[in-house]
Amino acid sequence: MIVTVGNTKGGVGKTTLALNLAIARAIAGRDVWLIDGDRQGTAQTAITVRSEAGRQPRIACAQYADGSTLRAQVQQVGPKFQDIVIDAGGRDSTALRAALVLSDVLVVPFAPRSLDVWALADICSLIDEARSVRDGLRAVAVLNNADASGQDNEEAVEALADFPQLQYLATPIRRRKALANAAGQGMSVLELSPKDGKAVEEITALINAVFNSI
Template sequence: MIITVGNTKGGVGKTTIALNLAIARALQGRDVWLIDGDRQGTAQTAITIRAENGKQPAISCAHYPDGSTLRAQVIQTGPKFQDIIIDAGGRDSTALRAALILSDVLVIPFAPRSLDVWALADIDNLIQEAKAVRDGLRVIAMLNNADPQGHDNDDAAAAVADFPSMEYVATPIRRRKPIANAAGQGMSVLEYSPKDAKSIDEMTALVNAVFMSN
């Protein structure tokens, strides 16, 4: 499967979620390729730290911020892997546009805050572009960096309902220190020590929703 974690907005948790999805699948024994499609290259940096720490499972990672390079590499090298996770962002990101055309699933992290909700309209435009040239892109919007408040889920579901191209999955990831700390070491919160049961439960629910036990 090819999964893109994308949003035209920065700071929503694309890299954090992409790292966690890639490592979660590797922990399940899948051959995973993580592609950093963001100029900033933070996913690549995180995986470099992971490699320097000798952390297993090792994750294959490449940095292709340019859309045409990303496309060519995924077409040529992609079939060697069972799962490809692409971290792509930026309003004018050619990598994000290329990734949308190649992907089975787009995961859009957003926070339950106005600026993020407005940004959904922005990425919806890119989704429409991609859908004009291909069928079968599944688009999942999910809350990340949520504060533990009761109304967040309902508000987010209502915001996503404005976009028929998107499906809201009620698997919010809350703002949790272990999630940020783990990512800073190139790790998923699933493998982070000391174990944080709530983070693990939330991340596991998201992984199941994205891959639907594929």
């Protein structure tokens, strides 16, 4: 399956979630390819940190910030892998547009904040465009950096009704240090020691919702 984690809004947790998805699938025994489609290259850097630490499983990772290269590589090399996870950078780019046309699923992380919700209009127009080229892109929105309490999570989810392109996945990821700590070591929260059980639960629920419920 080809999954893109994308949102034209920056800093919403795309790289963090892409790393967790890719590593979790590799732990589950799948042949996984993580593609960093962002010029910043933070997913690639995290995987370099991981491989320098000798951590298993090793994750195949490549960086293609240019859309036509990304498309050509996925078409040529992609069939060798069972799952491809693309981290597509925090702005409109040729890499993001190419990824949307290639993907089975787009995961759109967003924070429970008005500015984040309003910004979804932009990625939704790219979803429309990708669907006009190739039918069948499933686009799901997931709350990331969700609050531990208060009304903001709920209100943000209600505001999603303005974006029929996006299916809401009721598997929010709360703001948890474990996610930031793990990503900084090129790890998934599934591998972190000591374990943050709640982070593991949330990421596992997200992965099941993305990969197992087409």
